[in-house]
Amino acid sequence: MKPKYYLPLAAGIISVAVIMAGCVKQPLDTAPVGNYTTQNFWRDQTDVLAGIAGIYNIMFQEDGVGHGNYVFEDQSDDISVDGDHADYWRIESFNPLASDYQIRTTWIFAYEQIARANNAIIYVPQVPVMDEAIRNRSLGEAYFLRAHAYYTLQTIYGEVPLILEENVLNGEYNQPKKTEEEVRVQIEADLLKAADLLPETYGGEDKGRVHKGAAWALLTKLYMTWEKLDKAQEYGQKVITNANYALAPEYSDNFIVDKQINNSEILFGIWSKDGFGSAVANIYFTNRAWGGWGFHHPTQNFVDAFEAGDTKRKEATVLAVGDSIPNQNQMIEISDKDAYQMFAGKEGQLTGRMLPSQSPTGYSIRKYTGFKADGSGLDFSIKQPLLRTADIYLLVAEAKIRTSGPGAGDAEINVVRKRAGLGEISGATFTDLVHERRVELGGENVRHFDLLRWDKKQLVNLDTIVNKPKAASPLQPYNGTVIVPARTFTRPKNYYQPIPQSIVDQSKGIITQNPNY
């Protein structure tokens, strides 16, 4: 080839190259492949149902509703902390640090619940076409779950910021704390809307969704902490007089997987399903030898509170040394340190019963412990009840006693006692009511919040309760050892937990620390 052909040839090849150019097509024009964004979600009913399920999903959070929030119950006299979470120890001893892990996680998961609910409240009304009944129900669920998160925040931290729809739309998250009154007004408003929008009950496939009864029940609890006893009675009556929310036939039905799904008494609970998402109270409350981690153990103080004949409730609530539980198939060798009580002289034998080495107090909470029938260990389908009708019966009774004096709550208390297989009482006093709530709701994260609101009204004196050491079983090998020595409750500091330090720092002075922290 002669040199004069090179130039045209080069030109030809360059043109081919230029045509080829652009094999990387529109490199900057990328679509959000594989992702939903707020631009392409909330289109139809399917999206709405998913968006609502996404709010409930936060119930599974290990360090929030699913278990972490139960840690505050360790401040009561009913249960005691074990294990290696130093922040739990500090919380139990009324000395939490603002920087403690659990102090922050309870906060952020509650606000995440609020964030997801806020999105639903903003976008569900904008979905163009969907079943209106489901639209209403979905909005009701979102209002309820937002209220539930604020109720959690209010009872644990006291004054907290309110993040509502307009804050989300404007991206304004650095909001000052609102007074307890303002927060309660907001919770009340949400629950009233929820009660209006929600159905009274659900078909089998929707059990686990909140209904009117749940909204009324949470209103009852709100009014009690708000000291609005009349309102509490009004909404409590709506629950306890409605057959859809009747007590379960047996107390233990509330804590056995097979009896939980269609249980009218569980007004609101965490709907775990083995393999598909679950909360983890079962791991935290079940002892290690049986596959849990044994973080909280009931005290002798609590066990002593049961009346002599109160066996149904005691057995459903507390496991003691020597007890067994269906489908628990771990056979454990009895060691020297276990050879007490019924195991005395049985070293080296195998047992599936609870051994002394499984608890520092001699007891475990049983309510979250269940085993799968196929022998494959802990059942993660166990539901965690968060609101039970029995609680509402006793709140109505409390409101009546405190309004009209001893005996005024007998009817409600006796419904609960009767189901427990106990005799009726008459002329029940506030002290009787305190006792009844303690044993009926033991291990359900109720006792300490009751004590706090009563102490504020000087109905009980928390000093006399926390001054008593937490003790182990009087039997061998425990011999009544002190598990937690006498503690000091400081007012008003210990009415609430500290605001997480990270929040105070991030807010640059907008959100202030709680008193005395």
Place this chain on the structure above:
Amino acid sequence: MKKKKGLLLMLSLLFACAMYAQKTVTGTVSDSTGAKLQGVSIYVAGTSTGTASGLDGTFSLSVPSGATRLEFSLVGFQTKTVDISSGTSFDVTLSAAAGALTDVVVVGYGTQRKRDVTGTISSVKGDDFKNLPVSNAAQALQGRAAGVNIVRSDGSPGSVPTIRIRGTGTINSADPLVVIDGVPAGSLNDVNPNDIASIEVLKDASSSAIYGTRAANGVVLVTTKKGNFGEQLKVSLNGYTGSSKAIKYLDVLTAPDLATLKKEAFTNDGLLVSGIWNDPNYATQRTDWQRALIGTGKTKNVDFAVRGGNEKSTYSFSGNYYDEKGMIVNTYFKRYSARINSEHKFLKIFKLGENFLYSTTNGNSTDTRSTQTGTVWSALRFNPAIPVYNEDGSWGTSKADNELGDINNPVFTAASPDVRNRTNNLLTNAYLQVDIVKGLSVKANIGYSSSTFRGYTFNPAEPNQTRSIPLASLSQGQNESSSLLEEYTLTYSNVFAKSHSVNFTGGYSAQNFEGSYFNAWRNGYDDPSDPLRNLNNGNPAYQFNNGSRNIKSGLASYFGRLNYGYKNRYLLTVTMRADGSSKFPKNKQWGYFPAFSAGWRISDEDFFKNSVSFINELKLSGGWGQLGNQAVPDLQYLAILGTGLNYNFGNSPAQGAGVISLSNPAITWERAEMTNISLEFALLQNRLTGTLTWFNKNTKDMLIPYSIVETYGIAGIPNQNIGTLNNKGIEAELNYQNRVGEFTYSIGANASFIKNKVTLLYGDEKNYIGSAIYGRQLLETSRTYEGQPISSFYGFKTNGLYQNQKEIDDDANIANDGNKANIKPGDVRFVDQNGDGVINDQDRVYLGNPNPKVVYGINGSAGFKHFDLSFSFAGVSGVSLYNADRVAGLDATGVFNWYEEQLNRWHGEGTSNTVPRLTRRNPNNNYRSSDMWIEDGSYLALKNITLGYTFSNLKVSGFQLPQARIYVSCFNAFYLTGYNGFTPELGYTDGNRQRGVDVAQYPSARTFTVGASLNF
């Protein structure tokens, strides 16, 4: 097939040569300027027959029969091999060797004489690090280039160290761009280090600017070995094998001592001693868990290369097998790789070429980060009275008692999974260059890279461990990613009026990235034996599957670079680029980044030449420029909803979704702005060369999560362009090489002094970028905040231990502290910083800097007759480390084994001022983040020392054997350090947010290797 025939032909030719009669070869040797070279050693390749050139550069040598090649070598010049089979007289030109300013260095889209470079580039030759027992070249780079810090975060087989050029430039990805043979993709793990001809590190804005879109953290240009035009075929074979052992084990308590101290912890708190500590079974020493877990590793490497060329074409073909078994049981990394490239000239003006690299790796690396399943962490904590195996052959377990901790037998954890993580990587490009007229050429380059990861993990059921595995599980997954690149460049170079040299390179490049993944698992296998480990055989009641396409992203750039030189003395480089990135919203996609640099070759000035004769080269250069960084997650300008936030209703699962990240519609480019001034020199006939550089790098508009109060929940926070980070410092490189008779030697030293500071963040000290909370003590070890270096250590200052009650009563630090009554002698005295007499989180302060102030290396080599010796030291100084593992090793509340140091705990006045009393309840929170855990992390390590011997002129039955070299070497021979953990090389544990925190990482190994190389 054709290649094979060619190979056979060449081999027979080689043997045929043996029959030629002896002949005399003569000629002259000169340098590239034509100056005659004296003292060049000239040897018949592979023999000891040789001579040296005379004063006038001439030589004459009688070569034996069979000799086909002569090797010419001289200090300061590249060794050259000349084919003498076709004649008896040769004029040989030697080109200057690495290090001299006359050398040619690879720059973006081309090469440049080092003397003309106005930016700062460090160059390392492949020969300097060949045959080190490492899976990738980054490890081999350690200590070899000033301003380049190679940070190992993990000693596991196949782990890739982090490269930091001129400090950590951003809180986001601060990794440099790796360009392999012109394709900006891939990682250094893909390339056999023995295939690398040179690595150039572009450090300043001006030289990196040409790769601007991803060059803000520097560029590492890897050039692999290629054939040369007109070079006869060369075959090389190489193999080594090595054995690795832990450099160090930590001292932990034996079972009897542990039981004694555990009792003391209970008794100190007035608690009932847990029964297990009175059980003689748990006071019996059975297992040294560290030695049970960490044993001997083995490394094997074999590679070969065939390279050559004729007038029109060059070719190179190489292959590699690398097999590393880690010190920890069941950890391994294997790589098979092949590399082909060729280049062809045709029709005088066209040049066509390609590079093709394929590698497949397989590996398993045990978790050594977790404080639950981390194997090294568990080995330090697991009770020494528990046997590895019980008498019945089952795994020893901690299940018997809470006091033994909630962790599994670490040997079980490491050994039981069957893990095969395979990655296939393809990196290829093809280019066509057209030289249109003299000085003007255009080039098109199309590159494609893809990576396919296939994971396979089988865990057998194990009901008898504390964290039991009730069902056997198999999980499999696949992750694919690929990238397509196109580049069109035009180059024009010319010299006008003999003194104005101009070189212009301009072009367009675009690259896109996409990928996808899926994974699935099933639990429950009736027969867990290997042949039946298929997903299909798992129980469908326990299954999961998931998958998605990745977000597509893309980059596009227009760029131009002009080099101008006046009389070779005054040099100027101007670069301008416009870069677009799909990571940003439409109106924020484009950024414009200029860079300038200029140089003055003082040594070429007449006044200098005439007056300063001992200085051969002297150049002053300086530059300023801006580069963009967009290495942040995609789609941050949109709020993203995540699926999988599921719940259950009735008895059925329900799909759930929710916002998982908030949006920032204003997100745009982060900018790195760099200024530097350099002085380069060569003295004493180029024997001593050096560079001294001052630089100042400001990262502006740094993309960091905006400060938001956590009342929004847990969604991801998008980045905002708010921070400013500064790195400034000095780099120095010095090399000396010389020859005394037959003894040749060279020594080089480099150091960089860097100061890192976050100059702007959220406007106050309280708001910071946090980092992962570590361990059972929930330690906040590190935070990044204004006025301090990135990832500074943070916590309480301490002042010894309280020795008696009076010290507590009188201590002003806790005068008003509500916790005072609970504090006892033997507890830590924390320092009250704000003077309120209360110890709380407000008393936490800056505790130390994990970014070394000085990073340095010393390298040397020497040769005498057949022997060669080389060594390489690497060191850092002015650095703090956070010994977080020691916190776990002493934490008396923990239900684990402790460090032997616990024997020195406080147990009465004056017994200790450093190790607190044993307390289960720990009311003073002795183990919070404090300066008690901060240690000096300076070290000097002999990273490598190698001794080799070259056989030449070996004959078997009269046949000349190929040149052979055997060598022994030791990698990580020793560390000089005061640090108490396994290794002072700790690396990163949470991106750039946490560095230098000892979490019981996979320790570094000391490796001894022996190897041999053959060259035909």
